[in-house]
Amino acid sequence: xxxxxxxxxxxxxxxxxxxxxxxxxxxxxxxxxxxxxxxxxxxxxxxxxxxxxxxxxxxxxxxxxxxxxxxxxxxxxxxxxxxxxxxxxxxxxxxxxxxxxxxxxxxxxxxxxxxxxxxxxxxxxxxxxxxxxxxxxxxxxxxxxxxxxxxxxxxxxxxxxxxxxxxxxxxxxxxxxxxxxxxxxxxxxxxxxxxxxxxxxxxxxxxxxxxxxxxxxxxxxxxxxxxxxxxxxxxxxxxxxxxxxxxxxxxxxxxxxxxxxxxxxxxxxxxxxxxxxxxxxxxxxxxxxxxxxxxxxxxxxxxxxxxxxxxxxxxxxxxxxxxxxxxxxxxxxxxxxxxxxxxxxxxxxx
Amino acid sequence: xxxxxxxxxxxxxxxxxxxxxxxxxxxxxxxxxxxxxxxxxxxxxxxxxxxxxxxxxxxxxxxxxxxxxxxxxxxxxxxxxxxxxxxxxxxxxxxxxxxxxxxxxxxxxxxxxxxxxxxxxxxxxxxxxxxxxxxxxxxxxxxxxxxxxxxxxxxxxxxxxxxxxxxxxxxxxxxxxxxxxxxxxxxxxxxxxxxxxxxxxxxxxxxxxxxxxxxxxxxxxxxxxxxxxxxxxxxxxxxxxxxxxxxxxxxxxxxxxxxxxxxxxxxxxxxxxxxxxxxxxxxxxxxxxxxxxxxxxxxxxxxxxxxxxxxxxxxxxxxxxxxxxxxxxxxxxxxxxxxxxxxxxxxxxxxxxxxxxxxxxxxxxxx
Numbered sequence: 013x014x015x016x017x018x019x020x021x022x023x024x025x026x027x028x029x030x031x032x033x034x035x036x037x038x039x040x041x042x043x044x045x046x047x048x049x050x051x052x053x054x055x056x057x058x059x060x061x062x063x064x065x066x067x068x069x070x071x072x073x074x075x076x077x078x079x080x081x082x083x084x085x086x087x088x089x090x091x092x093x094x095x096x097x098x099x100x101x102x103x104x105x106x107x108x109x110x111x112x113x114x115x116x117x118x119x120x121x122x123x124x125x126x127x128x129x130x131x132x133x134x135x136x137x138x139x140x141x142x143x144x145x146x147x148x149x150x151x152x153x154x155x156x157x158x159x160x161x162x163x164x165x166x167x168x169x170x171x172x173x174x175x176x177x178x179x180x181x182x183x184x185x186x187x188x189x190x191x192x193x194x195x196x197x198x199x200x201x202x203x204x205x206x207x208x209x210x211x212x213x214x215x216x217x218x219x220x221x222x223x224x225x226x227x228x229x230x231x232x233x234x235x236x237x238x239x240x241x242x243x244x245x246x247x248x249x250x251x252x253x254x255x256x257x258x259x260x261x262x263x264x265x266x267x268x269x270x271x272x273x274x275x276x277x278x279x280x281x282x283x284x285x286x287x288x289x290x291x292x293x294x295x296x297x298x299x300x301x302x303x304x305x306x307x308x309x310x311x312x313x314x315x316x317x318x319x320x321x322x323x324x325x326x327x328x329x330x331x332x333x334x335x336x337x338x339x340x341x342x343x344x345x346x347x348x349x350x351x352x353x354x355x356x357x358x359x360x361x362x
Numbered sequence: 363x364x365x366x367x368x369x370x371x372x373x374x375x376x377x378x379x380x381x382x383x384x385x386x387x388x389x390x391x392x393x394x395x396x397x398x399x400x401x402x403x404x405x406x407x408x409x410x411x412x413x414x415x416x417x418x419x420x421x422x423x424x425x426x427x428x429x430x431x432x433x434x435x436x437x438x439x440x441x442x443x444x445x446x447x448x449x450x451x452x453x454x455x456x457x458x459x460x461x462x463x464x465x466x467x468x469x470x471x472x473x474x475x476x477x478x479x480x481x482x483x484x485x486x487x488x489x490x491x492x493x494x495x496x497x498x499x500x501x502x503x504x505x506x507x508x509x510x511x512x513x514x515x516x517x518x519x520x521x522x523x524x525x526x527x528x529x530x531x532x533x534x535x536x537x538x539x540x541x542x543x544x545x546x547x548x549x550x551x552x553x554x555x556x557x558x559x560x561x562x563x564x565x566x567x568x569x570x571x572x573x574x575x576x577x578x579x580x581x582x583x584x585x586x587x588x589x590x591x592x593x594x595x596x597x598x599x600x601x602x603x604x605x606x607x608x609x610x611x612x613x614x615x616x617x618x619x620x621x622x623x624x625x626x627x628x629x630x631x632x633x634x635x636x637x638x639x640x641x642x643x644x645x646x647x648x649x650x651x652x653x654x655x656x657x658x659x660x661x662x663x664x665x666x667x668x669x670x671x672x673x674x675x676x677x678x679x680x681x682x683x684x685x686x687x688x689x690x691x692x693x694x695x696x697x698x699x700x701x702x703x704x705x706x707x708x709x710x711x712x713x714x715x716x717x718x719x720x721x722x723x724x725x726x727x728x729x
Contacts (some may be wrong), residue, residue: 053621057530060523061545064595067588068548071555071563078566132453140450149454156461158709160649162677163702166684167464170471175414213460220457244443267554274556276652281684304558304652309685311656316574326562330555337554341547 071330079324082317092317097310108325110287114300115329117291118208118279119272126212127265130219137220138227139249150224157217165281168210173201173282180205180294191291198296202284205293210278219268226260227253259343266340273304273333280305303329386435391428391444398423421452465706472703475696481506481704484664485697498693502701504664508673509708512579512658513648515668516586521640523587524594525629531595532602533624552592560588561653568657579668582658582675586647593646597639601632634723638716645712649705651677660686676705 083104087093094100101107137150177198184197234252243251254261279285285301292298303325311322402419406412425448432441485501527545535542564585569576605628613623629636659672660682683698 047619047621050619050621053624054534057526057534058541060526061530061535061541063523064527064545064552064591065548067591068552070567071559071588074563074566074570075559077570078562129453129456132450133457136450136454140447141454152461153454153457155713156457158645158713159461159464160651160677160702160705160709162649162651162680163464163468163706166471166680166698166702167460167467169684171463171467213457216457244439246443246446247439249446270554274554274558276556276558277681281681304556307558307562308652308655308681312659312686323562323566326559330559333554333556333559334551337551340554341550 072327075323075327075330078320079327080320082321082324085317090317092315093321096318097306097314098318098321104321104324107287107321108303108328110289111301111303111306111325112328112332113289114204114285114287115273115302115304115332117300118204118211118283118302119269121204121208121293122211122215122272123265123269125208126215127219127268129212130216130265130268131223131261133216133220134223134227135249135253138224139245139253150221153217153220155217156213157221161214161275161277162281164210164214165277168206168278168282172209173206175201176203176206176209177201184294192293195292195295195298197294200284200296202282202296202299203294204283204285204299207279207283207299208293210282211272211275214275214278215268215272218271219264222264222267223257223261226257226264230256259346263340263344266336266343270333270336270340273336274329276304276308280308386432390431391448394427394431395420395424398427421448424448425452468699468703468706471699472706475500475700476703480697480700485662498688498690500693500697500700502676502679502697502704504662504674505676505679505701506704507664507666508579508658508675509648509677509705511666511668512582512586512654512673512675513644515580515583516590516647517640517644519583520587520590520594520643524591524640524643525598525636527591527595528598528602529624529629531599533620533628549592549595552588553596555588557589557650558652558656560585561656563588564653564657575671577657577659577672578670579658579665579673582654582673583668585653585657586650589650589653590643590647593643594640597643598632598636601635601639602628604635605631634719637723638720641712641716641719645709645716648712649677649709651681654678655681676701676708680705 082093085093085104087098087101087103087107098107133153137146137153141149180201180203181197183193184195187193230253234256235248238248238252239245279302283299283301283305284296285299285305286297287301287306288298290298290300307322307326311319314322399416399420402423403411403416406416406419425445428448429441429445432444480500480502482503483499483501484503485499527549531542531545535545561582564581565576567584568578568581572578609627609631610623613627614620618626654675655678658675658678660678661672661674663671663674665671665673679701680698683694683696683701687694
């Protein structure tokens with residue numbers, strides 16, 4: 013249990029229907045809060061709580077301070093910005109827009125490939141696998157989350173790229189009339205499809221861990237009622253588990269999306285990109301670049317002002333992933349089973 | 363007589379067990395898997411065998427076969443059920459494949475590189491002035507030292523902050539207090555910060571304080587803190603919630619102050635869980651590449667001073683070995699794999715020790 017929650021990091025925030033938070037504030041005040049040790053300890057702990065807010069604010073503030081020179085600069089006349097990694101863009105927004113597109117596009121590819129599999133795994137572990145094995149199998153999937161992203165990146169280079177090549181050639185040859193697969197097919201495999209596959213693998217453990225928790229929290233009586241009516245296992249899942257877990261699944265997938273948006277190394281190592289709007293899956297050199305990979309590739313060679321432009325793109329990434337995470341949490345808080353129980357206790361127990 | 367012949371000619375009605383008719387035999391799934399594996403295997407042998415194609419085809423043939431068989435013998439609903447069961451199982455196997463493939467690849471590629479000299483020698487390419495040649499020495503000492511220093515400092519900073527925040531959230535804050543809700547929410551959001559943004563934050567912070575030469579190990583530690591604190595808060599909070607209320611009440615009843623109760627009773631009861639969470643958090647951030655790469659840059663020089671100059675780390679060594687290789691590209695790639703294997707071994711050590719701590723020091727009677 014401890015291993016699960018720690019390795020998924022965020023699962024507890026999403027899992028609805030957990031035991032209600034133990035209400036620390038209502039605990040007996042122990043008479044004297046006035047002793048010096050008490051006051052110091054209270055100060056320390058609430059101080060670090062406030063520090064966390066300060067850090068998050070600091071992230072936003074310092075990024076804005078460093079990014080402003082590049083955002084406000086005139087990119088056409090500025091000599092520092094008209095060369096190197098930032099060359100050829102009229103202003104900051106023209107630079108960040110294709111990068112933003114590439115970031116979202118690669119994450120969406122990963123999501124389409126990974127999310128169904130992840131939900132399937134969660135279902136397998138929670139409702140299909142033999143009860144005794146379930147824990148061990150869950151741990152196996154959690155191990156995926158422990159593998160450092162750089163290792164997945166290297167693995168993508170030498171395993172996934174050649175592995176996908178035949179498929180990419182096939183798609184290009186026979187389905188090339190679909191814009192997605194058109195263009196000159198890659199010879200090395202450095203395509204955004206390969207990047208998306210690796211991202212999907214990295215997303216799996218996050219989505220699986222959260223959905224598994226939620227599937228397991230489906231009220232036992234709902235499941236048994238469905239089975240008692242003669243439902244097959246799948247019908248039971250469809251009738252009692254999915255409706256209960258729907259919002260949790262949505263937010264788990266959004267959290268997975270957030271992870272994929274910010275993932276750097278897999279994309280930076282695998283795809284061979286250029287900064288443009290492109291949806292082509294199987295070409296190389298004309299893939300859309302992502303924000304994070306672009307920063308990782310160009311940061312060491314960039315000059316001061318170019319770095320500030322890169323930091324500006326990082327700020328945009330921060331905003332987008334903040335938005336996605338915000339949405340995920342809001343969905344759980346608004347529509348999660350926990351929320352429903354809080355609002356209509358009578359209906360639930362009836 | 364007629365009655366006798368009649369009854370003789372009528373065939374005895376077969377005994378039907380109504381509970382098992384219309385059902386496939388119990389081990390049908392196993393047999394069908396084997397059968398489809400053999401059939402597709404033989405089929406593929408004719409056109410040229412490949413492992414992936416074989417596995418995928420086996421799965422498809424099996425799903426088709428079980429669907430048709432169950433549809434014919436049982437009912438449509440059961441057929442759906444069996445197909446879904448097959449799909450879900452296949453999804454799980456599909457996820458295990460990359461895990462095994464990754465680990466095998468890392469070990470195969472890295473094992474030739476990994477030896478005692480690799481760990482204890484500062485590597486990189488040096489230009490020899492006398493022979494005018496670039497000499498490449500394999501070695502990762504600078505990266506091992508950098509990784510341990512940066513992660514160690516990050517842990518030193520974020521563990522107290524994380525634990526104290528968790529104490530505040532569970533022990534002090536009122537349930538409906540706005541600060542508590544804000545902090546809980548922000549910690550959730552912080553877990554979703556892209557790691558590279560944390561690196562950019564640290565770089566921005568230090569370039570404003572120190573100036574243009576902002577790369578340092580300490581800066582990378584700060585970046586890791588941003589990623590590590592929310593993990594520590596989450597896991598510690600979880601553990602503190604598990605401490606029974608009765609323990610606190612017993613302590614209060616003896617007249618112990620709140621701070622002492624938290625330190626001596628609550629934290630001590632939850633200690634093994636907290637340590638496990640912390641170790642797992644360390645294992646999590648030790649493999650982070652992007653933030654360290656941005657904040658501490660990379661170097662071939664040995665630098666054990668976290669407060670000045672770029673610092674090499676294992677994940678960054680693995681990254682630069684591929685993306686910014688030296689003159690001898692093969693050697694750079696090889697040391698990248700060596701670093702990756704070393705990193706995986708470190709992560710495994712941390713994960714195992716977390717499990718051992720959890721097992722050994724679990725509070726008695728918790729399970």
